[in-house]
Amino acid sequence: MGCCYSSESDSTGTNGEITEPLINHKNPASKPPNGTDWVTPNVPSARTDEQALLTSILTKTAQNIIDVAAAESVMMEQHEYMDKARQYSTKLVVLSNSLPPKKALGLPSLTSQPHQVLASDLVPYSDVQQVSKIAAYAYSAISQIKVDAKEELVVQFAIP
Amino acid sequence: MATAAITAGLERIPDQLGYLVISEDGVLASAGELENDEHTAGVMMQMVRTACRFRLPGSADPCFKRMSVILEDFVYTVTVSGQKVFVVKRQNNQHEPINV
DSSP, X not given: OOSTTOGGGTTBOTTSOBOOOSSOOSSOOSSOTTSSXXXXXXXXXXXXXXXXXXXXXXXXXXXXXXXXXXXXXXXXXXXXXXXXXHHHHHHXXXXXXXXXXOOOOOOOOOOSOHHHHHHSOOOOXXXXXXXXXXXXXXXXXXXXXXXXXXXXXXXXXXXX | OOHHHHHHHHHTSTTEEEEEEEETTEEEEXXXXXXXXXXXXXXXXXXXXXXXXXXXXXXXXXXXXXXXXXXXXXXXXXXXXXXXXXXXXXXXXXXXXXXX
């Protein structure tokens, strides 16, 4: 998810696996993806504790914030877009060719004795009622899910 | 299995009010209250296709043998075997209302 304050989980997929970029660029951009300059967390021993603390705060803030203004300033020439598009589509063609052939969309066989399955007793009333009740509870729970906006997603920094 | 053998078995199902045998190409056989009921055939086909897409994690095959569409007076029981969808409309003798 690419929203603010989610940088800690940016590099991990939903299964906890590291998602690799489709194309690894030889010359990565000089700026990190969140648009801020890298802040070196290594603090020389000469600095005071206060400075070290400040640096760590800066590092943490830089990791947690996506600088929208800086991201917008990164302009790409049209031919660069075209090159990237071509590169990605070539890569996709290669990857899709290596995929196993798609399974036929036919219906799966649920049973080899359809008559027995269809003639067996109907689902007991109590089971149907239980399933209906659970479905109603789930529907009610889902309808009560709300997004609670706590703070602004984009904020202006007042730099003196 | 010949169509006659398939339908003979369906006729013997207790409380059956009608049945449909459907393939990918359309209705193969029909009788009773479902005779020539192309509309129900289409709806049941869509429902069973949707139900077959639900898989439990780690299992490649659908985890059910029969789909039951339960209404107040009757039940549609549906299964798939040998690329054919079997729909049997059966009387529902459990008359208690379902309160949701």
